[in-house]
Amino acid sequence: GAVVSQHPSWVICKSGTSVKIECRSLDFQATTMFWYRQFPKQSLMLMATSNEGSKATYEQGVEKDKFLINHASLTLSTLTVTSAHPEDSSFYICSARVASGYTSHNEQFFGPGTRLTVL
Amino acid sequence: QQPVQSPQAVILREGEDAVINCSSSKALYSVHWYRQKHGEAPVFLMILLKGGEQKGHEKISASFNEKKQQSSLYLTASQLSYSGTYFCGTEKAGGTSYGKLTFGQGTILTVHP
Numbered sequence: 423g424a425v426v427s428q429h430p431s432w433v434i435c436k437s438g439t440s441v442k443i444e445c446r447s448l449d450f451q452a453t454t455m456f457w458y459r460q461f462p463k464q465s466l467m468l469m470a471t472s473n474e475g476s477k478a479t480y481e482q483g484v485e486k487d488k489f490l491i492n493h494a495s496l497t498l499s500t501l502t503v504t505s506a507h508p509e510d511s512s513f514y515i516c517s518a519r520v521a522s523g524y525t526s527h528n529e530q531f532f533g534p535g536t537r538l539t540v541l
Numbered sequence: 542q543q544p545v546q547s548p549q550a551v552i553l554r555e556g557e558d559a560v561i562n563c564s565s566s567k568a569l570y571s572v573h574w575y576r577q578k579h580g581e582a583p584v585f586l587m588i589l590l591k592g593g594e595q596k597g598h599e600k601i602s603a604s605f606n607e608k609k610q611q612s613s614l615y616l617t618a619s620q621l622s623y624s625g626t627y628f629c630g631t632e633k634a635g636g637t638s639y640g641k642l643t644f645g646q647g648t649i650l651t652v653h654p
Contacts, residue, residue, distance in 0.1 A: 519640045532582040
Protein backbone atom coordinates (compact mmCIF):
# COMPACT_ATOMS: atom_id res chain seq x y z
CA GLY A 423 0.00 0.00 0.00
CA ALA A 424 0.90 3.66 -0.28
CA VAL A 425 3.18 5.01 2.43
CA VAL A 426 2.81 8.35 4.17
CA SER A 427 5.37 9.61 6.64
CA GLN A 428 5.18 12.35 9.24
CA HIS A 429 7.94 14.14 11.03
CA PRO A 430 8.43 14.50 13.90
CA SER A 431 6.57 11.63 15.53
CA TRP A 432 6.38 13.57 18.77
CA VAL A 433 7.33 17.03 19.96
CA ILE A 434 7.28 18.81 23.28
CA CYS A 435 7.48 22.58 23.20
CA LYS A 436 7.00 25.59 25.41
CA SER A 437 3.93 27.73 25.24
CA GLY A 438 4.27 30.50 22.67
CA THR A 439 6.61 28.69 20.31
CA SER A 440 5.80 27.48 16.82
CA VAL A 441 5.98 23.88 15.69
CA LYS A 442 6.19 22.58 12.14
CA ILE A 443 4.95 19.12 11.21
CA GLU A 444 5.80 17.56 7.85
CA CYS A 445 3.70 15.09 5.92
CA ARG A 446 5.21 13.24 2.98
CA SER A 447 3.84 10.74 0.52
CA LEU A 448 6.78 8.45 -0.09
CA ASP A 449 5.87 6.35 -3.08
CA PHE A 450 3.06 8.24 -4.77
CA GLN A 451 1.95 11.72 -5.66
CA ALA A 452 -0.80 13.29 -3.64
CA THR A 453 -2.61 16.26 -5.08
CA THR A 454 -4.62 16.53 -1.90
CA MET A 455 -3.58 16.06 1.69
CA PHE A 456 -5.73 16.40 4.76
CA TRP A 457 -4.84 17.40 8.29
CA TYR A 458 -6.70 15.98 11.27
CA ARG A 459 -6.42 16.27 15.00
CA GLN A 460 -7.50 13.65 17.42
CA PHE A 461 -8.04 13.96 21.15
CA PRO A 462 -7.71 10.88 23.36
CA LYS A 463 -10.48 8.36 22.81
CA GLN A 464 -12.18 10.58 20.27
CA SER A 465 -12.69 10.53 16.55
CA LEU A 466 -10.61 12.24 13.91
CA MET A 467 -11.60 15.82 13.30
CA LEU A 468 -10.71 17.29 9.93
CA MET A 469 -8.88 20.59 10.27
CA ALA A 470 -8.09 21.49 6.69
CA THR A 471 -7.70 20.29 3.16
CA SER A 472 -4.39 21.01 1.50
CA ASN A 473 -4.13 21.14 -2.26
CA GLU A 474 -0.81 21.36 -4.04
CA GLY A 475 -0.19 24.82 -5.38
CA SER A 476 -3.20 26.49 -3.82
CA LYS A 477 -4.41 27.78 -0.49
CA ALA A 478 -5.63 25.34 2.07
CA THR A 479 -9.32 25.09 2.85
CA TYR A 480 -10.04 25.20 6.57
CA GLU A 481 -12.97 23.64 8.37
CA GLN A 482 -15.31 25.81 10.34
CA GLY A 483 -13.85 26.79 13.68
CA VAL A 484 -10.23 26.18 12.70
CA GLU A 485 -8.07 29.31 12.82
CA LYS A 486 -6.12 29.56 9.60
CA ASP A 487 -3.67 32.05 11.11
CA LYS A 488 -2.88 29.66 13.90
CA PHE A 489 -2.59 26.50 11.83
CA LEU A 490 -0.59 27.41 8.76
CA ILE A 491 -0.62 24.87 5.98
CA ASN A 492 1.70 24.78 3.01
CA HIS A 493 1.50 22.20 0.23
CA ALA A 494 4.72 22.92 -1.59
CA SER A 495 4.87 19.85 -3.81
CA LEU A 496 2.94 16.77 -4.77
CA THR A 497 4.67 14.83 -2.00
CA LEU A 498 4.95 17.32 0.86
CA SER A 499 2.53 19.27 3.03
CA THR A 500 3.44 21.06 6.24
CA LEU A 501 1.35 22.16 9.19
CA THR A 502 2.76 24.88 11.41
CA VAL A 503 1.12 25.43 14.78
CA THR A 504 1.94 29.04 15.59
CA SER A 505 2.18 30.39 19.12
CA ALA A 506 1.25 27.04 20.53
CA HIS A 507 -0.63 26.80 23.82
CA PRO A 508 -1.39 23.84 26.07
CA GLU A 509 -4.87 23.47 24.55
CA ASP A 510 -3.19 22.77 21.20
CA SER A 511 -1.74 19.59 22.62
CA SER A 512 -3.14 16.76 20.56
CA PHE A 513 -2.40 13.99 18.08
CA TYR A 514 -2.08 15.50 14.61
CA ILE A 515 -2.46 13.15 11.68
CA CYS A 516 -2.17 13.82 7.98
CA SER A 517 -3.58 11.75 5.18
CA ALA A 518 -2.80 11.77 1.51
CA ARG A 519 -5.32 11.14 -1.18
CA VAL A 520 -3.99 9.01 -3.97
CA ALA A 521 -4.07 10.82 -7.28
CA SER A 522 -6.04 9.10 -10.03
CA GLY A 523 -4.06 6.61 -12.00
CA TYR A 524 -2.33 5.02 -9.02
CA THR A 525 -5.37 3.08 -8.00
CA SER A 526 -8.84 2.99 -9.34
CA HIS A 527 -10.39 4.83 -6.42
CA ASN A 528 -9.61 7.70 -4.10
CA GLU A 529 -8.20 5.95 -1.10
CA GLN A 530 -6.68 8.02 1.67
CA PHE A 531 -3.67 6.79 3.53
CA PHE A 532 -2.70 8.14 6.89
CA GLY A 533 0.66 9.10 8.23
CA PRO A 534 1.77 7.73 11.60
CA GLY A 535 0.77 10.91 13.41
CA THR A 536 2.58 13.52 15.48
CA ARG A 537 1.92 13.87 19.17
CA LEU A 538 2.26 17.49 20.22
CA THR A 539 2.61 18.42 23.86
CA VAL A 540 2.70 22.09 24.74
CA LEU A 541 3.94 22.89 28.22
CA GLN B 542 -22.85 15.72 10.10
CA GLN B 543 -20.86 12.95 11.64
CA PRO B 544 -21.95 9.43 10.65
CA VAL B 545 -23.21 7.27 13.48
CA GLN B 546 -21.48 4.01 14.26
CA SER B 547 -22.94 1.13 16.22
CA PRO B 548 -22.21 -0.51 18.49
CA GLN B 549 -19.90 1.78 20.45
CA ALA B 550 -17.97 -1.18 21.74
CA VAL B 551 -17.92 -4.93 21.32
CA ILE B 552 -16.06 -7.66 23.14
CA LEU B 553 -15.38 -10.96 21.42
CA ARG B 554 -13.56 -14.20 22.02
CA GLU B 555 -11.17 -15.34 19.35
CA GLY B 556 -13.04 -16.98 16.50
CA GLU B 557 -16.30 -15.10 17.01
CA ASP B 558 -17.90 -12.81 14.46
CA ALA B 559 -18.82 -9.14 14.69
CA VAL B 560 -20.68 -6.54 12.64
CA ILE B 561 -20.06 -2.81 12.86
CA ASN B 562 -22.53 -0.44 11.30
CA CYS B 563 -22.15 3.09 9.96
CA SER B 564 -25.12 5.28 9.11
CA SER B 565 -25.27 8.69 7.53
CA SER B 566 -28.06 11.21 7.11
CA LYS B 567 -26.43 12.52 3.94
CA ALA B 568 -26.26 11.03 0.47
CA LEU B 569 -22.90 9.37 0.18
CA TYR B 570 -20.41 8.82 -2.59
CA SER B 571 -18.16 6.46 -0.69
CA VAL B 572 -17.50 4.87 2.66
CA HIS B 573 -13.99 4.19 3.93
CA TRP B 574 -13.17 1.84 6.78
CA TYR B 575 -10.11 2.12 9.00
CA ARG B 576 -8.74 0.36 12.06
CA GLN B 577 -6.71 2.27 14.62
CA LYS B 578 -4.68 0.77 17.41
CA HIS B 579 -3.85 2.74 20.52
CA GLY B 580 -1.29 5.46 19.89
CA GLU B 581 -1.06 4.71 16.19
CA ALA B 582 -2.52 6.19 13.04
CA PRO B 583 -5.56 4.66 11.35
CA VAL B 584 -4.86 1.88 8.88
CA PHE B 585 -6.89 1.72 5.69
CA LEU B 586 -9.05 -1.38 5.38
CA MET B 587 -11.26 -0.79 2.37
CA ILE B 588 -13.34 1.68 0.42
CA LEU B 589 -16.84 1.14 -0.91
CA LEU B 590 -18.45 3.24 -3.57
CA LYS B 591 -22.09 3.98 -4.16
CA GLY B 592 -23.76 1.35 -6.21
CA GLY B 593 -24.29 -1.07 -3.38
CA GLU B 594 -21.00 -2.83 -3.70
CA GLN B 595 -19.49 -5.32 -1.35
CA LYS B 596 -15.87 -6.05 -0.76
CA GLY B 597 -13.78 -8.41 1.25
CA HIS B 598 -10.25 -9.15 2.23
CA GLU B 599 -9.55 -12.43 3.96
CA LYS B 600 -11.98 -12.50 6.87
CA ILE B 601 -13.00 -8.86 6.80
CA SER B 602 -15.70 -7.74 4.40
CA ALA B 603 -18.03 -4.79 4.04
CA SER B 604 -21.16 -3.73 2.25
CA PHE B 605 -22.67 -0.38 1.32
CA ASN B 606 -26.41 0.10 1.00
CA GLU B 607 -26.72 3.25 -1.03
CA LYS B 608 -30.47 3.58 -0.53
CA LYS B 609 -30.16 3.51 3.24
CA GLN B 610 -26.81 5.36 3.32
CA GLN B 611 -25.50 2.61 5.52
CA SER B 612 -22.38 0.54 5.50
CA SER B 613 -21.54 -2.53 7.52
CA LEU B 614 -18.17 -4.05 8.30
CA TYR B 615 -18.14 -7.79 8.89
CA LEU B 616 -15.36 -9.47 10.84
CA THR B 617 -15.51 -13.23 10.79
CA ALA B 618 -13.53 -15.68 12.89
CA SER B 619 -11.94 -12.78 14.73
CA GLN B 620 -8.28 -12.83 15.65
CA LEU B 621 -6.48 -11.09 18.48
CA SER B 622 -4.95 -8.73 15.95
CA TYR B 623 -8.41 -7.42 15.07
CA SER B 624 -8.57 -5.53 18.36
CA GLY B 625 -8.64 -1.78 17.94
CA THR B 626 -10.98 1.09 17.19
CA TYR B 627 -12.79 0.93 13.89
CA PHE B 628 -13.78 4.13 12.14
CA CYS B 629 -15.92 4.67 9.12
CA GLY B 630 -15.23 7.76 7.06
CA THR B 631 -17.88 8.99 4.70
CA GLU B 632 -17.54 11.10 1.59
CA LYS B 633 -20.60 13.07 0.54
CA ALA B 634 -22.12 12.66 -2.86
CA GLY B 635 -22.26 15.67 -5.13
CA GLY B 636 -18.72 16.00 -6.36
CA THR B 637 -17.73 18.98 -4.24
CA SER B 638 -16.20 17.22 -1.27
CA TYR B 639 -12.77 16.79 -2.92
CA GLY B 640 -12.28 13.59 -1.03
CA LYS B 641 -13.05 15.02 2.40
CA LEU B 642 -14.02 12.37 4.88
CA THR B 643 -16.20 12.78 7.94
CA PHE B 644 -15.47 10.14 10.53
CA GLY B 645 -17.81 8.34 12.86
CA GLN B 646 -17.17 8.26 16.56
CA GLY B 647 -15.52 4.85 16.37
CA THR B 648 -16.29 1.34 17.56
CA ILE B 649 -13.93 -0.23 20.07
CA LEU B 650 -13.40 -3.90 19.31
CA THR B 651 -11.68 -6.10 21.87
CA VAL B 652 -10.83 -9.70 21.09
CA HIS B 653 -9.91 -11.97 23.98
CA PRO B 654 -8.14 -15.33 23.73
